[in-house]
Amino acid sequence: MPARSEEVMLEVRGLRKSFGGKPALQGVSFSVREGEIFGLLGHNGAGKSTALGVILGMVEPDGGEALIGGVSVRRKRKVALRKAGAIFESPAFYEYLSGWENLRILVGYSGKFEEGKAREVVESVGLTARIGSKVGAYSHGMRQRLALAQALLPEPKVLLLDEPTDGLDPEGIKWFRDFILRLRAERGMTVLFNSHLLPEVELMCDRVAIIRQGRMVYDGDLGGIADERLLLRVGAEPREKARELLRGMGGEEIEGGRVQFPAGTDPARVARFLVEAGLELRELTPVKRSLEDLYLAMTKEGGAE
Amino acid sequence: MSLFFGQLRGELRKLFARKRTYIGYGVFLVVEVIILVVFHLEKSQKAMRELMGQNGLAFENYYSSLTVTYMVMGFSMFLLGSIYFALVAGDIVAKESEDGNLRLVLSRPVSRLRVLLLKYAAILIYTTTFVLFVGGTGYLMSVGAVGGGGGLFIWNYKMKVFAFYPEWGDGALRLLLAAVLIGVSMCTLSTLGFMFSCFKIKPASASILTLSVLFVDFVLQEFPFFKPYEEYFITFRMSNWVYALENHLSWAKLAESYAFLGGLNVTLFVVGWMAFQMRDFKT
Numbered sequence: 001m002p003a004r005s006e007e008v009m010l011e012v013r014g015l016r017k018s019f020g021g022k023p024a025l026q027g028v029s030f031s032v033r034e035g036e037i038f039g040l041l042g043h044n045g046a047g048k049s050t051a052l053g054v055i056l057g058m059v060e061p062d063g064g065e066a067l068i069g070g071v072s073v074r075r076k077r078k079v080a081l082r083k084a085g086a087i088f089e090s091p092a093f094y095e096y097l098s099g100w101e102n103l104r105i106l107v108g109y110s111g112k113f114e115e116g117k118a119r120e121v122v123e124s125v126g127l128t129a130r131i132g133s134k135v136g137a138y139s140h141g142m143r144q145r146l147a148l149a150q151a152l153l154p155e156p157k158v159l160l161l162d163e164p165t166d167g168l169d170p171e172g173i174k175w176f177r178d179f180i181l182r183l184r185a186e187r188g189m190t191v192l193f194n195s196h197l198l199p200e201v202e203l204m205c206d207r208v209a210i211i212r213q214g215r216m217v218y219d220g221d222l223g224g225i226a227d228e229r230l231l232l233r234v235g236a237e238p239r240e241k242a243r244e245l246l247r248g249m250g251g252e253e254i255e256g257g258r259v260q261f262p263a264g265t266d267p268a269r270v271a272r273f274l275v276e277a278g279l280e281l282r283e284l285t286p287v288k289r290s291l292e293d294l295y296l297a298m299t300k301e302g303g304a305e
Numbered sequence: 306m307s308l309f310f311g312q313l314r315g316e317l318r319k320l321f322a323r324k325r326t327y328i329g330y331g332v333f334l335v336v337e338v339i340i341l342v343v344f345h346l347e348k349s350q351k352a353m354r355e356l357m358g359q360n361g362l363a364f365e366n367y368y369s370s371l372t373v374t375y376m377v378m379g380f381s382m383f384l385l386g387s388i389y390f391a392l393v394a395g396d397i398v399a400k401e402s403e404d405g406n407l408r409l410v411l412s413r414p415v416s417r418l419r420v421l422l423l424k425y426a427a428i429l430i431y432t433t434t435f436v437l438f439v440g441g442t443g444y445l446m447s448v449g450a451v452g453g454g455g456g457l458f459i460w461n462y463k464m465k466v467f468a469f470y471p472e473w474g475d476g477a478l479r480l481l482l483a484a485v486l487i488g489v490s491m492c493t494l495s496t497l498g499f500m501f502s503c504f505k506i507k508p509a510s511a512s513i514l515t516l517s518v519l520f521v522d523f524v525l526q527e528f529p530f531f532k533p534y535e536e537y538f539i540t541f542r543m544s545n546w547v548y549a550l551e552n553h554l555s556w557a558k559l560a561e562s563y564a565f566l567g568g569l570n571v572t573l574f575v576v577g578w579m580a581f582q583m584r585d586f587k588t
Contacts, residue, residue, distance in 0.1 A: 081414035092405030105315035
């Protein structure tokens with residue numbers, strides 16, 4: 001696996017965009033280093049696709065800019081996009097043409113279509129047997145493989161994936177994930193993965209950013225999600241008294257009977273405290289803080305800005 | 306340049322790979338047959354026989370494959386051509402935008418202007434070749450119906466053109482020139498449809514708008530108040546191909562008409578391009 005460099009391959013700076021007076025992006029900034037897989041998370045309508053549209057030069061921002069490989073998309077779109085390939089949630093191909101003809105036409109917009117190279121890519125995405133069939137007869141999974149093939153031609157350094165695994169079956173999702181991870185491992189591909197499938201993001205991404213109502217509410221390593229705070233699932237009777245005592249220890253109850261304590265809290269001390277107070281302790285289990293916890297905390301109304 | 310032609314080939318492939326395209330060709334062939342049958346009816350021939358007789362022309366020589374081809378082309382283009390080209394041109398950008406194909410295209414390092422130029426070139430090629438197809442098949446069917454040889458007789462009341470060519474060769478050359486010019490005229494119709502197609506609009510709306518503009522243009526120029534200004538009407542200029550059939554061929558008159566249409570086409574293209582350039586493409 002190539003060592004990840006510090007070179008920034010994709011950067012967005014202070015993106016702002018409104019549609020009909022309604023803000024879609026409000027000063028969104030993030031950067032993705034070479035060889036990194038970066039997850040962009042948010043609810044439907046949060047602004048993820050708008051951000052991707054700006055990166056691809058399909059949406060004109062009201063302010064800010066996007067750079068691919070240090071080249072401004074706004075000023076030199078053609079040069080910038082030579083380094084990028086993109087896949088969308090439901091890639092719309094020409095249904096009445098074969099997969100091969102679709103590839104030839106789409107790749108032809110980037111320059112000369114090299115048959116040998118195209119055959120290699122088609123082989124790598126496992127579509128050789130059906131590449132001559134009309135796309136109208138393709139399953140969703142086959143369309144995504146074709147989308148991947150067209151995105152990989154000619155040879156991008158950055159892949160922009162807009163909810164690519166939506167609608168795929170579990171096998172298809174796994175294949176897609178393994179393929180992207182292999183691309184990163186073998187070619188040092190930089191990937192922007194736009195999704196709301198949190199388990200996928202957790203399995204693939206090195207870093208994530210969370211967008212809520214057009215604003216960035218988190219940008220950091222996935223490792224950082226497992227923060228220093230202690231998260232325990234606590235079951236004790238009587239419940240009301242337990243709540244009161246836990247609050248006294250600095251515990252903050254979050255959903256599902258889980259209580260979050262300040263960093264450095266010792267679980268044994270919590271257990272002893274509850275037992276010594278005469279409570280019947282039924283459960284005290286440390287819980288791993290997941291991406292979902294972070295996501296829900298960040299995206300709920302009034303969550304962290 | 307070779308890259309442009311490679312991309313244009315792809316654009317044409319898309320256009321000609323659709324079944325609808327061939328349905329259009331089939332429909333025109335059927336219409337040509339119907340027109341031929343109507344012209345073969347005795348009552349239809351009677352009017353023409355009288356008109357030729359009044360001008361001292363022998364019906365046997367001028368009721369020929371060339372004359373029938375002229376009528377078949379004029380009628381079929383008037384009846385169906387406008388609808389058909391408005392449908393195809395109205396589709397060419399709007400349909401891809403609606404279906405989402407354009408997102409895949411525009412995610413590649415290609416300018417929007419180039420995408421439009423490719424589509425526009427494809428629609429112009431399609432329009433002119435289609436007209437020539439109608440002319441060619443119309444001629445072959447006419448030969449089948451009335452036999453080869455004979456002269457060419459032209460009578461166009463609206464454009465005030467009356468002409469005749471006793472020799473087949475002279476008539477055929479003029480008819481060929483007229484067919485090419487019909488193709489160029491029809492390009493204006495296609496350009497209008499193309500322009501509307503560049504806006505954020507449904508494909509059917511682009512076609513309907515195109516036909517509406519032409520219909521209003523056609524009706525208005527018939528009003529007596531507008532008669533002095535008829536040369537400013539699109540459909541009047543589009544009909545100027547018939548001047549290519551006058552015995553005294555005026556290149557200046559043709560050049561003026563086609564310069565008008567050419568200027569209009571450029572303007573419509575630029576308006577469409579501006580609209581397309583300002584659009585945001587997003588799911």
